[in-house]
Amino acid sequence: MNAINLLPWREWRRERARRTFFVNLGLSGVLAIAVILSWGWHLDGASRHMDHRNDYLRERILELDRRLAEIEELREMTDRVLSRLEVAQALQGNRQEMARVFDALAQTMADGAHYTSLSLNGNLFTANGAAASNERVSTLMRNIQDSRWFAEPNLRSISEIRDGPHYGGRASEFELTFRRTHGEGDPDRSQPPLAGGSRREGHGGPEHA
Secondary structure, three states: OOOOOOHHHHHHHHHHHHHHHHHHHHHHHHHHHHHHHHHHHHHHHHHHHHHHHHHHHHHHHHHHHHHHHHHHHHHHHHHHHHHHHHHHHHHHHHHHHHHHHHHHHHHHOOOOEEEEEEEEEOOEEEEEEEEOOHHHHHHHHHHHHHOOOEEEEEEEEEEEEEOOOOOOOEEEEEEEEEEEOOOOOOHHHHOOOOOOOOOOOOOOOOOOO
């Protein structure tokens, strides 16, 4: 029986397998490159799309910031206008009350006495003045106590002066404080003083220094 040589067929099969392997390897490489390129193009497109979205959002944010700045400016202007209106309303409301307070100051002033200075801190008046005598200062304090616009007269100091510029003789200089009450209390207390500058009760004649 003749022997059959199988070596060429085996070599041919190995060669074909080797070529098939390299072809598949090349195709796999091409496919991998295509996939990588496609993924890169996708990512690049997604990145450009995201950049466009970010640009749009930045523009909208800037627009909102401008509008918020305008709203804040309008709010500040509104607050300033409201503050001015409140001040104007307060002044308008206080005008009539202050006129009554000044009228009450004139009504409570005793004859033979006057203020040289008068200041208001909150609701506390501080008055400096001169009087013909200590009794006139006492009359002034009683008038203040009887007024519904004032309360709590407090004599802080009183001193006698000789040959002063007011009233002559033995005049008195004084400093007193009293509180503004905004007109609370008995309305009858706001009646003007009697002639002579005091509200006398049970006296038959004028008060003498």
